[in-house]
Amino acid sequence: MSDSAYRVETTSRLAQWRIDNLASCAYRKSDPFKIGKWNWHLAVEKNRMLSIKLYPEISNLTRDNPPIASFVIRLVCSTGDRSALIHPEIKDKQLKNNDDFVWAIEVPLTGKFIIDVEFLDLKTASPHGGEPCSIWAEGLTQKQSNATAIAALGRMLSESIHTDIVINASDGSIGTHRAVLAARSPVFHSMFSHDLKEKELSTINISDMSIEACRAFLNYIYGNIQSEDFLTHRLALLQAADKYDVSDLKVACHESLLEDIDTKNVLERLQNASLYQLPELKTSCMRYLVKFGKMFDIRDDFSSFLQCADRELIAEIFQEILSVWKGF
Template identity: 55%
Template sequence: MYESVLGISAQLQSDRENMGDTKVDTISRLAQWKFDNFGPCSYKKSDSFKLGLWNWHLAIEKNRYLYIRLFPEPSRLSKEQPPFARFILRVSNLGLSRTTYISPIQERMLRNSDDFVWPVNNSNNTYYGRFIIDVEFLDLMVCQLSGGPPTSIWPAEGNMQSLSTQSALQTMSRMLYEGILTDVTINTTDGTMRAHKAILSARSPVFLSMFIHDLKEKESSTIEINDMSSESCMALLSYMYGTIKPPEFWKHRLALLAAANKYDMMDLKEACEESLLEDINSENVLERLQEAWLYQLDKLKKGCLTYLFDFGKIHDIKDELNSFFQTADRKLLSGMFLEALNVWKPV
């Protein structure tokens, strides 16, 4: 009887531990599942996690191989508009062998748990220690069952605007691109364009100050923007006139961020920060961290540090860190050091 009670108690404890390590953390386009020991069970499934339009699950099954599955949670959305995903998987075992397996880039429609199964050759039979499974989504697209190519959800077009708003935006677009009654000239590094003082003044307090005070811009009706190309400046004007398209915004968002900071356009600055948070990866995280520090973007800075330290991605950019440490602001490096201490402090 005593042994039976002990067995039941041990099983309950095991069940509680298994329930506690099913949570998946997400940031930007990365999902990470951490759990300790595979234990006696042959199958483990994560809690659902939201990424893009869908809720997802990860699952791992052990046999001769470790089988990793990624699939959307069954729903009306995943049935009517199944995701077409482009992604990379990484499985790390931090036990004695400290092995890591990285999948090729996967591209496929995902409807259920049978659509993607990745067999990992677990020849060492390492089921103990801490497991980390990373899924990095390179793109997520919506498949239309009626046919046609899948369309990316990044960047999203947003909700359909009302007819009156569309008409107003078409008018603003004509004013800008056809130069209707323009009254100010903008000189950039490689070209000239025309705009309207009233629109610029309504969108930026810096431009308003230029035209209501006795400054050279008011007298000459000319603005010198010598730190932007004509293409980037047109993207800025398109934003100010409300006619910018998502691909144009994404292409020029770093230049737009600098302009938003210079001309005190907080809405544009926030939009750039949110956009830069959406696609943090190992190739751009250090650049994003520099931008966050330069323009005082706390959410972006926190996102980059979380990506590097909480998600352990700092180990993927060892070669880039040397040059970064030589050029980065010392206060930024101090903040990174404190973040590292916080993450690696003893439990």
């Protein structure tokens, strides 16, 4: 049996194990695969019924910080109409060993199938007690510095301390500081270094952003953004980061958008990846759609997308489809 029979394909939160052949009485355990902080295994056992197990690899990390997982697991027929058996969503289940999650399936199965696991969240117990913490919220939280200087910058914006320029969004205005804007953005720096109307009138018009998205953009520039605001306005922040050349914000948006691709947002993210030249996001979206077969789950939306998408992007998608088909 080839090594590929044990390999699990993954994206940031999705794992798929393709089973091409399973004897009438058999046990098979996958190679380890990385999701979040942990290495994981899938296992299948076929006797009178089929049993599927998902569990983290035994390690010091698993023993000290066992994952508390929320996920959806499906069994997908890999041929024909790709019909699926779907287990009810698992919510905040602590997994330590191979007996913590077992899915027993009584429906007889033959031929090829895919075990598809979509991780909705992974948490660990808080070292200080209280509610468990999502590992996917830690990155942004750690970036929020508690240093006095950063807190003071945030107060300068929120309390309008000695503001000297006004930003007009589509539905409101915010007072801000040209020195801070110029330090964080080459585009703003250029505006204030030349005799442009923004310098003369002490106003900047950003009519393509709502006041809430604009406030999130400024809060990021001042080092005072909250994780919920960042997640809510990621696409608007990406647009602003590209327009005003705030490179670290563009990187932060790119990394965040890579983390939670799903069928509801993959087409929008693919379009934005193409528009803002984010090759890693584009590749991840196309792999999710094509290699992981999710384009079959959103046939109508995918068809509509192809009718209006950029020609070069369509060509790349079909190249990806041809590449995957050659591999079968």
